[in-house]
Amino acid sequence: MTETVDTTGTAGTSTAAPASAAHGTEPSAGTAAAAEPAAPRPGLRERKKRRTRNALLRAALELFVSQGYERTTVDEIAGAVDVSQRTFFRYFAGKEDAALFLQRLTESHFIAAVRERPPHEAPLEALRRAVLESWDTIGEAIEEVVPIELHMRTYRLIESTPALLAVHLRRSEEIEEEIARLIAEREGLDVDTDPRPRIAVAVFGGVMRVTGRLWGAGEDTSVAAIRELTATYLDHVGPALAEKWGTAPR
Amino acid sequence: MTETVDTTGTAGTSTAAPASAAHGTEPSAGTAAAAEPAAPRPGLRERKKRRTRNALLRAALELFVSQGYERTTVDEIAGAVDVSQRTFFRYFAGKEDAALFLQRLTESHFIAAVRERPPHEAPLEALRRAVLESWDTIGEAIEEVVPIELHMRTYRLIESTPALLAVHLRRSEEIEEEIARLIAEREGLDVDTDPRPRIAVAVFGGVMRVTGRLWGAGEDTSVAAIRELTATYLDHVGPALAEKWGTAPR
DNA sequence: GAGGCTAGTGACAGCCGCTGACAATTGACA
């Protein structure tokens, strides 16, 4: 069920095309997975593949960000890296897939962070700490692939491009389902009987989306800004659900 | 800002193509709108247009539902109604637009319902009553266009078709923004200063999405089922946010 | 270190969604 984005390109003994029909992903340490002997040897072939993929990704993001997503053609991207259009599609399932690649990376980071929260924390607290924590650590992972600055601009692009936003939101929902199961597990509940895990996660996800949107729309694109927005908004969940709102809070 | 789905086809003195580049929508009684003298004369031309649109819509939904969204081509839909492909695109912005047409209809019903809630109700209560109420009244409006049974099946299709679900979720987000503004207005707050309206709506929307998904995945597709699911899940928001979950609730 | 194996790539060909442009038809209205 869990899919972790493969940043290293160490796809082990891959069987089919570059990344078996796009995605550049590999199943890994999820709910259950066979133990893998870490990453022993890169291999020239793999390195080359990885370089091509990163080059494509970077070219794509730069073009998207500079001239807009819709106005960028796959031919352009492929051309910028000097490979055939067909090759692009061997690395990415489509334009969207390339545009959202880094999102997937951050998502898997977040999920991992949730997994590592100590079990005594209340669900919402665990989620809260997990996000705040991942905001701090995700940077490095991204920098391995493309400059973070490019990632920031890509994020804003996604928020403002209907086609991308749509797919991004769908992904979010999938992740919510996954996290709901995680939470249910933590609490020893059956996700199909007890509504609370899914509700808690939906609430949390809703707030995350609002903050993400506001962050993307605002001026300050620093990590500090998103951290603070997140914390503030989470703090307001209680008041927002109160019976009567005084005209007071904030 | 508000767009109401035009079921009647009474587009007044339309200026351009059938529905000016798709959507079949018309601006109407929203935050502010000029008073219109109701709907005086259908006019043969209008009626014909409306018939064509409904025929296309129905053919599209039936094909989608019976053979799948992706496997249905626009040519097929147009062919089923015996019009040119080009004509289809004059009535709908695309395949997606046709598939989600009824969703838009229900959405505008919901928004209208929210507008009509008495101002003394607390935000979440107003939202709750608005949904439950619209579940009861939306049926008729839909039946005017296609059999409700077809709509139900379409709903399930949307939930299970990634491309459609994505767009549906994006729409939902837009609607949340609109409702957040409505709520802020009700409460006399500034939506850009006070986080509560957006948060409350996000929470509400999150729960709605969960219930919608579960409903679509379940067996009982009756209105009664969705009503009950909705009510139950909304009741669980409080408990889900509690610090400690006893293994009790439900 | 030569040869075989196979992953990765390029070059086509082709389907499908969608759009612009223009001509032909048809309802609306004087």
Place this chain on the structure above:
DNA sequence: TGTCAATTGTCAGCGGCTGTCACTAGCCTC
């Protein structure tokens, strides 16, 4: 009935995406 404007069909074409097939280049074995 004739003019005007709204609808529609036809044609041409772009761009995303996929299947196929031959070719090149790492990789592995003997």
